[in-house]
Amino acid sequence: MNCRVCGSSMSGTITDLPFKVTAATIVVLKDLPVIQCDGCGEFLIEDAVMERVDAILEKADTAVELEIVRYAA
Ligand SMILES: [Zn+2]
Incomplete structure (x- = not known):
């Protein structure tokens, strides 16, 4: 690619x-x-990874300004 x-x-x-x-x-x-x-540092996220990212973000605590989540957890 x-x-x-x-x-x-x-x-x-x-x-x-x-x-x-x-x-x-x-x-x-x-x-x-x-x-x-x-070369330039541009990145892509694969669909399967993005689905999991979406699931993690849906559960994120929006009461805080910054939350750090380990993807592989
Ligand atoms: Zn590039």
């Missing part, structure tokens, strides 16, 4: 990413598997 931005090859990696759940709440997912471009 090649990057849609710069055309470099992409490879799987593990990273931490913030997701904005509401105007006030951000959830940081740790140890998230993504596919990242070796």
Whole structure:
């Protein structure tokens, strides 16, 4: 698979990413598997991973401004 931005090859990696759940709440997912471009850093999240991300975000505590969740938990 090649990057849609710069055309470099992409490879799987593990990273931490913030997701904005509401105007006030951000959830940081740790140890998230993504596919990242070796050239520019652009990344993709696979559908199966995104489904689980959605499920985690639905359960996020929106009473706090920042929640950190380990994806692999
Ligand atoms: Zn790229």
